[in-house]
Amino acid sequence: MRDIKTVFAILGFFAGILSFHLYYKVNYVSLSKPTPERSVAMESSDQQPVIDDIRNKIMLINSKADLLKVRQEIIELAKANPNFLGVQIFKMFVEPLPLFEGILWRLRGIVEDTDLTHLAILYRLRQIYENRYIYGPHVEVLFHYLTDPPKDPAKTMFKKISEVQNFLAKEVLPGMEMMLFVARDMMAAKPELFQFEFDKSIWVGEDKDRRFLDPDDAKKTFIRPYMSYIISGLARMVGTIYYLDCYNLDDTPAAMNEVLKFSAINNMTNRFLTLGKGRGLPQVITRKEIYEQLRKFPTLLKARYDESTANQKLQKSFDHFALAAQSDLEGYVCSIKYPEMIIQGEEIPADYNCKDLERDMLERDVSQEFVRIGFQEEEHFVVKGKYFLLDPNQLLLNHKVKFNELSERARLYRESKNGEAVILASDVTGKKISINVRAAFKYQESLQKYFPTTFDDIDMMSARGGFDIRGVGQWVTPEGPGTKRREWAWNYTYGRPRTWRPDAVTFGGFLPDATNANIYELMYTMKLTNALRPFSLLFTTIY
Numbered sequence: 001m002r003d004i005k006t007v008f009a010i011l012g013f014f015a016g017i018l019s020f021h022l023y024y025k026v027n028y029v030s031l032s033k034p035t036p037e038r039s040v041a042m043e044s045s046d047q048q049p050v051i052d053d054i055r056n057k058i059m060l061i062n063s064k065a066d067l068l069k070v071r072q073e074i075i076e077l078a079k080a081n082p083n084f085l086g087v088q089i090f091k092m093f094v095e096p097l098p099l100f101e102g103i104l105w106r107l108r109g110i111v112e113d114t115d116l117t118h119l120a121i122l123y124r125l126r127q128i129y130e131n132r133y134i135y136g137p138h139v140e141v142l143f144h145y146l147t148d149p150p151k152d153p154a155k156t157m158f159k160k161i162s163e164v165q166n167f168l169a170k171e172v173l174p175g176m177e178m179m180l181f182v183a184r185d186m187m188a189a190k191p192e193l194f195q196f197e198f199d200k201s202i203w204v205g206e207d208k209d210r211r212f213l214d215p216d217d218a219k220k221t222f223i224r225p226y227m228s229y230i231i232s233g234l235a236r237m238v239g240t241i242y243y244l245d246c247y248n249l250d251d252t253p254a255a256m257n258e259v260l261k262f263s264a265i266n267n268m269t270n271r272f273l274t275l276g277k278g279r280g281l282p283q284v285i286t287r288k289e290i291y292e293q294l295r296k297f298p299t300l301l302k303a304r305y306d307e308s309t310a311n312q313k314l315q316k317s318f319d320h321f322a323l324a325a326q327s328d329l330e331g332y333v334c335s336i337k338y339p340e341m342i343i344q345g346e347e348i349p350a351d352y353n354c355k356d357l358e359r360d361m362l363e364r365d366v367s368q369e370f371v372r373i374g375f376q377e378e379e380h381f382v383v384k385g386k387y388f389l390l391d392p393n394q395l396l397l398n399h400k401v402k403f404n405e406l407s408e409r410a411r412l413y414r415e416s417k418n419g420e421a422v423i424l425a426s427d428v429t430g431k432k433i434s435i436n437v438r439a440a441f442k443y444q445e446s447l448q449k450y451f452p453t454t455f456d457d458i459d460m461m462s463a464r465g466g467f468d469i470r471g472v473g474q475w476v477t478p479e480g481p482g483t484k485r486r487e488w489a490w491n492y493t494y495g496r497p498r499t500w501r502p503d504a505v506t507f508g509g510f511l512p513d514a515t516n517a518n519i520y521e522l523m524y525t526m527k528l529t530n531a532l533r534p535f536s537l538l539f540t541t542i543y
Contacts, residue, residue: 047084048196050077054090055199059206061138064145071097085186086196086222089230092182096175102150109157110164113253116260135212136205161249162304169245173238180234180320187227191338191348194224198389220389223338225354228331232324239320242313247447248304251297258293259285284472286495287542288455294448301447310443318441322413329406332395333358339382339392361403401427401530408531412437421512428528435532439509449504452497452543497543510535519543 054077057070071094078084078091104125112118125147132140158164186194197219204212262285294300303310334354341348357380377396385393395402408424412435415422421436458470469476469491476489499505499516506514514522523543526536 047081047086050081050084051086051090051196051198053077054087055202058138058202059136061141064141067138067141067145068098071095083193085189085193086198088182088186089227092179092230096172096179097145099171099175100146101152102146102148102155104147105149106155106157107164109159110161110253114256117256133210134204136201136207139203139205161252165245165249165304168241173241176234176238176241180231180238183227183231183234187224187231188350190350191224191352194222194227195342196222198222200389221387222389223335223342225331225334225338226389228327228334232327232331235320235324235327239317239324242317242320243441246304246310246313246317246443248299248302251300255294255297255300258296259290262289262293284490284495286455286472287452287497288495291451291497295451298446298448303443303445307443314441314443318413318417318438321437322410322417325406325410325413329358329410330354332402332406333361335388335390336380336392336395336399339385339388340380343382343384358407361399362407405530405533408529412531421509424529424531426525426528427530429525431525431528433522433525433529433532434511434513435535436509436512439512440507442508444508449501450507452500454497454499456493456496456498458491 054074057073061067061070074087074090074094078087081087108118111121129140129143132143158167198221199219201213201218206212305313330353334357337354337357338348377399380392380396382388382392385391404427412422412424416436416438419436419438421434423432423434425432458468469489471491472494473488473490475486477485478487500519505516505519506512511519511522523536523539526532527540529536
């Protein structure tokens with residue numbers, strides 16, 4: 001299974017999955033019993049009753065027909081109440097639902113070609129469904145809507161990954177870009193128009209005989225900064241679709257099966273050769289063997305478009321990842337500042353973006369030298385912070401690390417937009433590293449160019465008694481020459497990438513200072529630089 005994860009990581013990296021999810025999660029604990037002053041949501045205009053009505057409609061969903069009916073009712077409510085921004089947010093998420101009818105069933109045509117991957121996904125889906133006793137009926141209906149064969153005969157199984165890429169680029173992407181446009185346009189509205197009470201039980205459902213959620217933890221106040229997180233998520237998805245659309249992934253299932261086949265043949269051969277001679281040793285498959293198998297598929301990771309078209313798509317991809325990084329930063333800072341101002345009764349201007357708090361939290365200049373400490377988290381503690389969807393007091397915990405990660409990542413995208421390298425410093429060692437993110441969004445005829453060319457074969461480990469271990473491993477004499485005792489020792493460095501092509505070791509300029517001599521030192525610095533976490537996780541997984 002580890003080998004399959006490595007294959008996924010390699011293909012995912014070269015396909016441009018350059019970021020993951022939001023860098024942190026906020027955990028909530030059960031809260032005290034509600035008081036008359038529990039809700040701090042200013043029920044702006046009269047939207048709260050409409051939102052409560054939407055919540056009740058969702059909870060009553062008991063069939064696919066109900067699901068589509070409620071979707072249409074939410075859309076109609078949004079049309080009738082254009083100034084109710086909370087209602088518009090609900091509409092944004094339900095409107096594209098028909099596009100994803102039976103989407104997991106449609107993907108079976110591809111996934112079932114990769115046996116172990118299919119089994120792993122099927123196991124996970126079964127696990128989710130078997131746990132349906134912990135969520136309400138409307139969640140189960142949504143599960144079936146996504147996994148059952150669709151009623152529309154035009155929605156057939158995907159046979160190739162390129163069909164999925166085309167589906168995402170031609171059918172999903174336009175709607176997501178419109179959602180993103182609407183979300184960004186909404187940010188110009190007055191802050192109080194965003195405030196409403198959000199019932200978290202929508203995520204898990206309800207049942208008259210069972211509780212799925214602590215009722216004291218169910219109702220939270222939604223505020224404008226949370227729109228930044230919605231914008232970030234949408235922008236990151238749009239950027240990923242643009243990037244994925246640029247490169248050929250059709251041979252991915254075949255390549256994965258080739259790796260599995262190679263591993264199975266190795267193990268069978270080893271058992272045959274050791275038959276009657278004692279227990280055989282498992283034959284590991286390293287990155288060396290994985291890359292050898294991937295090279296058998298020359299069209300894998302090859303550009304799908306001409307250079308001009310691809311660069312236009314990659315530019316849009318970069319722009320959206322940059323927007324996501326900036327929105328993450330704004331969402332974090334304002335999710336701390338807004339609750340403080342709301343509780344204190346301060347008026348929040350329509351264009352307020354929390355730059356004053358961001359300046360207070362900024363402790364480093366662009367050269368990464370410590371310059372001042374002007375932010376004390378206890379000064380921003382919000383007494384009623386637990387009533388917000390994101391507790392600002394939870395966000396304040398370890399704020400130095402969180403803020404520096406987000407602000408440096410936003411700066412990385414902002415300052416490299418013209419193709420210039422940006423210098424960052426490791427949060428742990430202080431060592432500086434030069435990164436050109438924009439270079440990762442440039443046309444390449446084939447991403448196989450970045451495959452390693454040579455791999456480690458010998459491990460000179462004097463700590464093992466002065467003997468070198470060659471190949472994947474070998475029999476050694478731990479007690480020294482002249483003894484009869486023989487034991488097997490693994491070469492733990494075998495198969496690790498050692499060198500890359502001279503014109504590829506910088507990965508298109510992403511690591512402008514990289515050479516075959518210092519590449520792993522740079523990867524080490526990346527790993528200890530929080531702002532580079534999306535990139536370091538991929539680099540250290542596949543190399």
